[in-house]
Amino acid sequence: DTGVSQDPRHKITKRGQNVTFRCDPISEHNRLYWYRQTLGQGPEFLTYFQNEAQLEKSRLLSDRFSAERPKGSFSTLEIQRTEQGDSAMYLCASSLAGAGYTFGSGTRLTVV
Amino acid sequence: GQQVMQIPQYQHVQEGEDFTTYCNSSTTLSNIQWYKQRPGGHPVFLIQLVKSGEVKKQKRLTFQFGEAKKNSSLHITATQTTDVGTYFCAGPRNSGNTPLVFGKGTRLSVIA
Numbered sequence: 001d002t003g004v005s006q007d008p009r010h011k012i013t014k015r016g017q018n019v020t021f022r023c024d025p026i027s028e029h030n031r032l033y034w035y036r037q038t039l040g041q042g043p044e045f046l047t048y049f050q051n052e053a054q055l056e057k058s059r060l061l062s063d064r065f066s067a068e069r070p071k072g073s074f075s076t077l078e079i080q081r082t083e084q085g086d087s088a089m090y091l092c093a094s095s096l097a098g099a100g101y102t103f104g105s106g107t108r109l110t111v112v
Numbered sequence: 113g114q115q116v117m118q119i120p121q122y123q124h125v126q127e128g129e130d131f132t133t134y135c136n137s138s139t140t141l142s143n144i145q146w147y148k149q150r151p152g153g154h155p156v157f158l159i160q161l162v163k164s165g166e167v168k169k170q171k172r173l174t175f176q177f178g179e180a181k182k183n184s185s186l187h188i189t190a191t192q193t194t195d196v197g198t199y200f201c202a203g204p205r206n207s208g209n210t211p212l213v214f215g216k217g218t219r220l221s222v223i224a
Contacts, residue, residue: 042214
């Protein structure tokens with residue numbers, strides 16, 4: 001598989017529940033990014049990793065969001081105590097530094 | 113922080129007509145990238161421009177980076193129905209190879 005894989009593709013959760021998403025990047029890529037996209041908007045930066053180090057986290061990201069990339073391979077994004085405003089498409093991308101991004105198909109989260 | 117603005121927001125064209133979308137940054141960019149997102153899909157990398165005044169072509173698509181490296185354009189000649197989608201430009205948040213800030217995109221509809 002040469003693409004970026006995300007799991008699950010869809011997640012419906014009740015408000016207040018915790019959810020976790022997984023991203024498997026292209027193995028040769030040392031950078032991994034999480035973005036969020038809502039209808040009619042461009043992708044909004046959340047956080048990114050270079051290898052296993054989390055280098056930057058958006059100031060817009062609340063403390064309910066956390067991401068990990070153990071051993072510099074796959075990454076997880078967890079949202080605690082979900083709110084209806086968290087409903088969005090969560091996109092993962094990977095790249096080599098300074099190169100174009102390869103995006104996964106995303107995880108669509110619906111909070112009811 | 114750095115902002116990337118795109119116009120127009122929407123464009124409807126007859127098949128065979130030309131199409132142009134414009135991208136403007138609030139700061140000078142080290143590079144600019146363009147992505148295409150088909151309806152229901154995820155962003156797909158098209159191209160990266162690095163040099164001032166650079167022009168690159170991909171078949172019917174022509175990409176240009178402004179002399180001041182603060183603006184860019186994408187021109188499609190003789191649009192086809194396969195060109196339908198949203199076109200995003202994106203530039204680094206800060207200097208160097210930092211994560212991308214995406215514009216809101218231009219949504220292209222092509223009427224056959």
